[in-house]
Amino acid sequence: MTSLPNLKKRWGRPQVQRRLRRRYIYERIFRMLGLAAIGVAGLALATLIVSVGKNAFGGFVQTSIDVDIYLNPEDLRPSSARYRHDFAERVESADMRKLLADALERQFPDIDTDSERRRALQLFSLQARRTLRDYITATPEKIGQTVRMRLLASDDVDQVVKGNIDPRVPESDRRVKDKELAWLAALRADGRISRQLSTTFFTGGDSREPEIAGIFGAIIGSVLTLLVTLLTAFPIGTLAAIYLEEFSPQNRLTAFIEVNINNLAAVPSIVFGLLGLSLFLSILELPRSSPLVGGLTLALMTLPTIIIASRASLRAVPQGLRTAAQGLGASPMQVVFHHVVPSAMPGILTGTIIGLSRGLGETAPLLMIGMVAFVVSTPNALTDAATVLPVQIFLWADSPERAFVEKTSAAILVLLGFLLAVNALAVWLRQRFEVHIPD
Amino acid sequence: MTRIALAACAMLCAAVLTPTAAAQSRDQIRITGSSTLYPFSTAVSEEFGRTTSFDAPIVEGIGSGGGLKQFCSGLGTSYPDIANASRRIKASEYDLCQSNGVTDIVEIKIGYDGIVLANTKEAPQLTLSLSDIYLALAASVPVQGSQGGVGLMVANPYRLWSDIRPDLPAVAITVLGPPPTSGTRDAFNELALEGGCQQFEGLRRLKLSDPDLHQRLCQSIREDGAFIESGENDNLIVQKLQANWDAVGIFGFSFLDQNSDVLQPVKVTTPSKDAVPPTFDTIADGAYPIFRSLYFYVKKAHVGVIPGIPEYLNAFTDDEAWGEFGYLIDRGLIPLTPVERQRYSQIAVTLTPMQRP
Structure with a gap:
């Protein structure tokens, strides 16, 4: 045991002092790098908002x-x-x-x-x-x-x-x-x-005249499309995740499926458009350009994201919860649906919403199924021809009339607003369903 | 939770199965094809929806080739009624149509489009001949002083415009243009590069002996950085030209027309040695050499099945639309001559099918 004065003496040695200084310097450099990273990200965001907002x-x-x-x-x-x-x-x-x-x-x-x-x-x-x-x-x-x-x-x-x-x-x-x-x-x-x-900008459909072109048709198209995506991708995705995580035997087949799901999450979105084209339009003969087909195509695209996120959050539920429920005599179904899924819900919902907001900003897969189109009327049904917000932005950005430049920026602001709203919903849902499980 | 999941599944099944029946009928015209015709087609579509009791047709701009392929895939409501094309239908495409039961196709020529080269007003205006354009942009060019041909070609050595002709500015060749998937690029290759290529005796002779090699030599664009593919978005090219004063851009005439306050066109020298700037008049009378015809094709079998097709053709071929003072002209369409207009509006009424091209 070293006595206190001895320790002081050792700390006071120049080598120790040098080492100490170096440690502080490293920490300071790391903090500064972190700040710089945040600064760069913030600057990029500010540039985007200022350049869009100025025109918008x-x-x-x-x-x-x-x-x-x-x-x-x-x-x-x-x-x-x-x-x-x-x-x-x-x-x-x-x-x-x-x-x-x-x-x-x-x-x-x-x-x-x-x-x-x-x-x-x-x-x-x-x-x-x-x-x-x-x-x-x-x-x-x-x-x-x-x-x-x-x-x-x-x-x-x-x-x-x-x-x-x-x-x-x-x-x-x-x-x-x-x-x-x-x-x-x-x-x-x-x-x-x-x-x-x-007011026409918020209440009108697309037009060749920039002064009367509006985004209402595109907003309704986006809402209908995302509704279809949510209603298909959420149940299929969560059920697949629950089965794979809680019920399926661990064998080569499930390992193979898992690898494929992870792969699909990284496939470029245009590929899902091609799949939608051959599956929904050529085989099922659903109406082209409709929010129904758009939604189903985006659902294919978001499924891997939802499955991966849901599985991760199911895996994060402590094993003790399952054994405790089993110990009290709950059936496997009851264990999963009464205990595991409710505590995994915040993560599942976050994954779903991240998938959906990716779908909200997507244009490439919709090109294949005819949603990149000039549609004047606002869609009233899932089978009407429609377009979506990002596609509207894309079409306007490509128009020769100079006045469309500011319309494009204005539409981008509206899209950013929607994304913000959807992500705020994700945060709210997560807090709403948050269950504290004592370790 | 189980109940919710089951209900959602039931909804999914219902959503997928119900509309299959609805897909069989359609009361809205569907148009697809060239993105060059998109501004014109949509303008007529909107006007048509506004002034008649029919719904405005749905217009897609997926490119001439893709549009004609879809158009020729078959008869019935799941296939488009009209295809826009910034070039004439090819014999192969016509045959595809025939083999899929699309036998009667009505061809309507609607006007012309000029392909322009332009740079910013801050830089001096260029005057180029077709062979200058070819020498500046081709992947391989005739050895200097030769007439080209097999064994007489070298990888493009020209770095500055003044390397091609001493009276051109000593500025690096930087050309922003559309990607190979674009119809504008096809037309540019065919009209400008090919046109310049034909100025060389050796290459002209090659066309007779080995047309495939000739096309490869004449229509391949250099890939050493002097030509920059700038995407389908012509507005982006316009912005880049304003940022880079040394660059020259390639795009459709309507973008020059909309941006004539910041951009100036490159004048193109014709074989008779006049320097011609692209304007409405020079493109309409054919003095400006880089121009193409714009068409649309109508499936005759759909007339009477899909409501409104004759009325739409009528709206398109009205002088209010495609005439010399029509609203399509405001959007940058170069009008047909009165005789041609007469002829094609007649075809739009009688719906006379075209012959194999």
Whole structure:
């Protein structure tokens, strides 16, 4: 036994001091490396959010132009006897372009040729005519009066107002010419140009016109697809995991199956698309592009993830729990379903949700089964044609119209929001089902 | 827990089995094929859905080859009704159609598309001939000063544009282009590289004696880093060009049209020695040499079975859509001549099947 003063003396030796210092330095280096790693990850995330968010802001707002429109009864007169009784049909047949063009001519007296009329009309979105038509149908008493209406501007005008088109480059190189810029300047001086939150972006389906393109159809498509994935992959995955972990004999066959499941988890997702194509479309003849087929294909893809995660969490349940239950006379079924599975539930749910959120962001397997498609209508059933959020982002990113750039970023933000929500759900479920087992 | 699991299984079985019957009928037109035609096809689809009582057709952009293969796989609701193609249907594809019962195919030519080379406005504008393009991008080129042919080819030695022609800038050759799976790449190889290749006497002669070798020599793109495959996404190429002033990009005309404020096209010298920039007019009248025709193909047997096909053809061949002032022109389609438009809108009405190409 060394006495205390002796120990102090030994600690005070220079070699010991040096070794001690080196240990502290190593610890400090390790801490700094850890911090740096977190810093790099954080920086990458921040760059993503800033670069997407910067563009996305423009995607949520849309430019409108206020115009005074004279609802000329002449133009809304029945064009044939067929329309005399049905007001809605009569409005349907009336030429909204003419009402709008007349209004523009009053606004800009310098319009005198047909081509200038056409150019002035192109300041507006196609949606403007529909707004006008709906307005007349809803308020027929205004016919004969002049009303000030707020109409959606075209994507090119929108880009000018948002400053994405530089008016200083030569006219020939610009999509928006000097004439249009002059008109816009006059409108702006008049206070007729305004920007609003775009509701169509959240309520509309896909469109070739960036200003009326929306993500609602894609969101519903994603929800339906994931519902199918959840309803198929979760029961099959957990049952397979429970059987393999708790009931199956340990032999070569089960070892072979286990190796294959682990392998499948690493297979590129496009391969599952090919499998879905031949299995669901060619053999079962399910409808192409439908959330049903998409969901089943994604279920194939997520199954290995769910099985592996479920097995890991079943394995983590202490053996004592099983023997105790058996000791009290529980049957194997009762042991598993009354005791083991409930305590493994948080892990099983986390695995399922991780699998699902991978499915939520997937496009490649859906290409094969026709979900990478232009779908205007919102799907109402599992067998309707539909697309999903990441596919919508992919399609917009590939569109030549410049205004789709900000729509793409806005849709990415929405997708990130969904992923965040799904992962928050995972955390909540885990805490909700957490059972503390005393060791 | 058991009950939940059993219920879920029952739901799964029900979900899988019920729609099999529903798959037999379809009341929405299905279109597939070229991604070059995707912007045009979708624009007509949307307008058609808006102005008629029919649902807007579903449009997929999986590429010309893949689309025609699906189209020719058979008759019935699980196969598409219309295939878009950025090139004409091949005889082999036509035969595949015939052997699968797709006997009557209606061919509609809708317009033209130019393939452009462009760089950023910050750099000087280039003027290249087809043989310059071939010398800059081919994997093997004729030995300098020779006319090419067997034994007279070397691996592409040109590093700078000025190596090809002294009056070109002394800048490294960096070209961003589409991958081999793209129809744009096929057309570029066939029109630009092949066109440049034909300027060499030896290679021209080779075409007669050994067409396979000729195609390999003329249409293989170099893989030493001067040509960079940049994915199917043309917007990405546009962004990369703005970042790298020395790079030249290859893409469809509509992307140049949308980005004419930041990009300038490479002028292409024609055999008559004029430097022609790609514009609507030069592509429409054929003065700009790198252009291709765009088509779609309709399965006649589906007309009357799938509702709305004649009306859709009518909407597409309307002057409002594909005419000189139509909305497809705003999207970058180069219109057909009035005579051709007349002819194909006639075919769209009579649904006259095409002959074997």
